[in-house]
Amino acid sequence: MATPKFQVGDKVRIKDRTTLFHTRTQKYIRKRVGTVVEHRPEWVIPEDEAWDRMETGRKEPFYVIRFKQTDLWPDYTGFAQDTLESEASESWLESVKG
Amino acid sequence: MGKQHGDHHDGHNTFEVSSKVSEFEILELAIRELAIEKGIFSADDHRKFAEWAEAKGPHGGSKLVAKAWSDPAFKQRLLENGVEACKEVGIDWLQPTGVGTPSDYTYFYVLENTPQVHNVLVCTLCSCYPRPVLGMSPDWYRTPSYRRRMVRRPREVLAEFGLHLPSDIEVRVHDSNQKSRFMVMPMRPEGTEGWSEEQLARIVTRDTMIGVALPRADRTSDAGSLAEQVR
Numbered sequence: 001m002a003t004p005k006f007q008v009g010d011k012v013r014i015k016d017r018t019t020l021f022h023t024r025t026q027k028y029i030r031k032r033v034g035t036v037v038e039h040r041p042e043w044v045i046p047e048d049e050a051w052d053r054m055e056t057g058r059k060e061p062f063y064v065i066r067f068k069q070t071d072l073w074p075d076y077t078g079f080a081q082d083t084l085e086s087e088a089s090e091s092w093l094e095s096v097k098g
Numbered sequence: 099m100g101k102q103h104g105d106h107h108d109g110h111n112t113f114e115v116s117s118k119v120s121e122f123e124i125l126e127l128a129i130r131e132l133a134i135e136k137g138i139f140s141a142d143d144h145r146k147f148a149e150w151a152e153a154k155g156p157h158g159g160s161k162l163v164a165k166a167w168s169d170p171a172f173k174q175r176l177l178e179n180g181v182e183a184c185k186e187v188g189i190d191w192l193q194p195t196g197v198g199t200p201s202d203y204t205y206f207y208v209l210e211n212t213p214q215v216h217n218v219l220v221c222t223l224c225s226c227y228p229r230p231v232l233g234m235s236p237d238w239y240r241t242p243s244y245r246r247r248m249v250r251r252p253r254e255v256l257a258e259f260g261l262h263l264p265s266d267i268e269v270r271v272h273d274s275n276q277k278s279r280f281m282v283m284p285m286r287p288e289g290t291e292g293w294s295e296e297q298l299a300r301i302v303t304r305d306t307m308i309g310v311a312l313p314r315a316d317r318t319s320d321a322g323s324l325a326e327q328v329r
Binding site for chain 1: 205222223249250251252253254265266267268269270271272273275276277278
């Protein structure tokens with residue numbers, strides 16, 4: 001098991017990588033900054049699982065990332081404290097200083 | 099009028115759309131037939147599994163919540179390890195295959211509503227849903243309209259379900275976009291003091307565990323309350 005690179009409380013940005021085939025990292029969270037709130041176990045990443053590479057696929061730690069809705073949607077109509085959580089594998093995340 | 103002679107579909111687009119077979123349905127059928135021909139399973143096995151899957155309702159989830167409301171130690175176990183705690187009420191996430199189904203298993207987390215936080219579920223990718231505890235997802239849960247609007251305008255969508263949440267509550271949307279499956283544990287409503295687990299389970303409806311409704315002491319099930327209204 002790889003040691004997770006990010007800790008609970010870390011601020012992370014979701015990368016906007018090219019995805020030719022399957023991914024589970026939704027467009028609406030890409031380039032957005034959120035906070036790691038939980039770790040999830042290591043698992044074959046969806047980009048490989050989609051090809052049924054359960055044995056040979058790349059494994060990565062997964063994270064739950066919490067976003068402020070106002071950071072996701074500039075025209076968000078709810079309240080400032082509203083949030084959204086999504087999960088992503090480690091290679092989709094980059095650290096944000098501060 | 100005149101031009102519609104002999105064409106019963108005109109003006110009935112809904113029926114026309116629903117009669118179309120999608121590529122995925124054809125693919126499923128083809129794979130199923132091949133599997134039956136190869137003897138991997140029989141047509142009767144398939145029918146039995148479909149019946150088993152479709153017969154599942156949200157009762158398991160209701161039981162979990164009622165037990166958690168009544169037993170703080172169980173609640174703790176449920177929040178810490180959803181898959182293990184489910185076994186205590188007879189739900190095994192690994193069934194029927196021994197490893198679960200790839201789309202349902204593998205991690206189950208119960209999200210506790212508090213006076214500060216209201217949780218609600220969506221799957222923007224397709225229809226991920228905690229089937230072992232809630233059964234098949236409702237049709238609306240799978241619609242693009244719910245999926246794309248719940249992440250973007252959750253308070254409006256909740257209001258359409260009749261749920262108006264105060265401005266000081268944090269609405270927390272959970273996109274089930276990976277391996278985790280979620281269920282909302284609503285707060286126990288007033289007026290239920292001294293109730294048995296069986297009584298409590300009756301007011302924990304499916305929608306309260308998706309997060310689009312709140313349980314009430316006077317609403318024993320969504321279907322039941324509708325029947326009362328009609329009467």
